[in-house]
Amino acid sequence: MDDLNVVGHPVTRVDVDEKVTGTATYGYDLVLPDMLHGKVLFSTRAHARIVSIDLEKARRHPGVVAAISGADAPWTHGESIKDKPFLAQGKVRYIGEPVAAVAAVDEDTAQEALKLIAVEYEDLPAYFTPEDACQPGATAIHEEFEDYRKAPFIVGAPMPNVCEHFKLRTGDTAEGFRQSDMVLEEKYYVPIIQHAAMEPHSAHAQVDPESGRVTIWVANDAPFRALTEVSEALGLPQEQIRLINPLQGGGFGSKGGLKLEPIAMGLAFQTNGRPVRVKFNREETFISTLVRHEATVHIKSGVKKDGTLTARHMTLYWGGGAYAEKSPTVCIRGSLPSPGPYRIPHVHVDGYAVYTNKPVAGAFRGYGIPQGAWATEQHMDELARRLAMDPLEFRLKNVFVDGDMAYWGEQLHSVGLTETLTKAAEAIDWGKPKPAGVGRGLACISKPTRSPTTSKAGVLVDADNRVTVLAGTVEIGQGSNTILSQVAAEELRVPIEQVQVAPLDTDAIPFDASTTSSRSTYHMGNAVRGAAIHAREQLLEMAGHALEGKQEELVAAGGRVHLKDNEDMALTYGELIRRRLGADAVLRGDASYTYEIGKDLDLETGHSDHASAFYMYATQAAEASVDEETGRVRLHRVSAAHDVGKAINPLNCVAQIEGGVAQGIGSALHENLVIDENGKVRNPSFLDYHLVTSLDVPEIIPIVVECAEPEGPYGAKGLGEPGLAPTPAAIGNAVADAIKSRIRDLPLTPERVFRALEERDRK
């Protein structure tokens, strides 16, 4: 491993030139010839029957080519529950739901036409918290729930509006509580936040009037998932659908699934072959795309005087919004490790994903881990305080180490948690004296990745010595094009400048499950590595003929092949290809990587002997103080130690950690998508929804820990998602340490902190 030339080095991003010169074309920038402009009419009611929609005036408006409602696009889709119509069908389930759409010659005309659409509603009872929505007697948000097509892992519950019930059953928690010396029970809350990628959402669609073939241009995280979902919805074979992925201006989970794609397609079916662009502005993006799940988390823990955890009982209510989208799998993969990365003999978890009349909750960087971590990692500090134990020592006593049997029935390996704990703590001078009013806190997490999944890749080498990677991983800013170029360059022994990554088009690129779940470096890294090795082997075989040498005498280096004892006779790959295959020939290597899962997750116990291809481990530690006059939190520094397995690109690892921590700070201190008692988003702008600015970020101390994963490429795991997961709890613990009072609801606004100070002073 020590003789790596490109992997493990801080390589400059391969896609940066176009980003600093303005030549990069994002989805939002794309202009197609003869394109029409689509605009959407949104529901103004949280839960209502649609009595009537009148599109006639809009259709007659000059410049309008198509005006549609649900009746004109009678299709539904969804990843694990097929519950979401292309446009509202018969009823609306949240304010901001697309109800009708218009395609016109320009945006102004489309906007004018929207005003001519009349919709009559009849209100129904609406629910704005998951707990309210699943109370006995609550009105069903989806009356047809029983009839929806569902994935086999969906488990119902005898409560209204629950779209998934996750159960984990290990040991006997009653017995565990009996064995303990202390039991603590608390409730925590995480509000809705939004991804707020800087590029708002857009989608373009075109339907060929001759062949009926559908083409979609969209910056989508998971183009092949989208292909499947469109195919299932429209009843078209996948060959009849093509998805072209322009560059994506950030995603963080918001750009998977189908959002504007169904609207663009619905319109494109009515425009006789003309392409349609649908763009959401920022306000529309806030009210009508995806958000992160709000969650209420109840925890009861039993612990012995010496700090040994004996039992943990958890109930999590995940607010899914109006449609299931990712709720079932967020509920499963967020609830499963929610008791924390600890040895606990008796564990009982119930996770409920619940429909509400709010914007749809989807994937968000961290996929359910941040919500559980906010609760559990604060709870750990509350236990430590009562035990009079140092929070670091308490964690080190209970935390997973190599060989442990996790409470979901899997034996763990390559666990870098202890190292992340000690290093993150040390970086903020843990245990050393600190000024009065300054608090320190830490939090740790483990995160599974979506499993099992497949990535396929191709690597092309041409007669001009160019290497082209064909990979379905979407460059969303995380640096995947650089990582995959490094892997190809490493295995083909060429300078990285010779490598390019092909544009993403499902007609030309092999299958990949998704750019989600921090799975790409591991899965696609393995696939690209395999494809590059396959190409190299073919080149060596051709070189054996050309140079009249045996395979073991050949050396590939610097984009050439030579005999071990004769470097002067080297042939470039291009020369080999020209000689053996022809001047226009392209040599292709292929590979596929699938992580083979052990036993499937048992739906009654939540157990699996191999629930994830790998686990990501991280600890973050924060130092903070509070302005006691205003309640404002002042962050001094945040350290972040992440076990990445192997840093393929150390520069990129640091960049991912810094960006993740900044998002974590936002969710800790500011971010909250405020939805009023009528279900309306009150802060759908960057003026009112406080994203982290350059003034809000303190010193960040990134620490890369490398506890190699044997199956990963060069030992790599993943990194993208955990960056923000422990941050709020680390900050919450630091604030509690500073003010000697605990806040259990996010975000830690000045008002909440001020009230916590008042409460402390009353005692």
Add this chain to the structure above:
Amino acid sequence: MSQPIEFTLNGRATSVDAPAHRLLLDLLRDEIGVTGTKEGCGTGDCGACTVYLNGKPVNSCLVLTGELAGADVVTIEGLKEGDAYHPIQAAFIEDGGAQCGYCTPGMLMMAKSFLEENPDPTDDEIRFALSGNLCRCTGYVKIVEAVQDAAAELRRRAAEGRNNG
């Protein structure tokens, strides 16, 4: 109602027919087809659409086409110095100042303008100057580093210019 507007865009005389109420951002992106300038919010809150107007940075989503007659507009497409990167571009490349890159054009234009006013800034001054330019990817750490490095390079060039002059 469209009307002819003449202004200078990245050093070139430009003439377009557009309604006076058209936003400069939309004029650039939709009418002229120069899409390096990005729309992040359309309400002047994120800075992604920052361009130079008569030598000063502005949010192009808050400027109307009617204000442009005779104006000098410079966008990200006009930042390179011939074939060479401007030092602020070079620093963003070297330091990893861009991830998804969507905020980058606006960030670069704002940083360039800031360094013209303050060639030797502290980190806090950089953070203050860029606080109207939102970035969701980087946490701003590498951006601040890049602006410092660009400042150093620009100072080095200025000193060289003085010595040679």
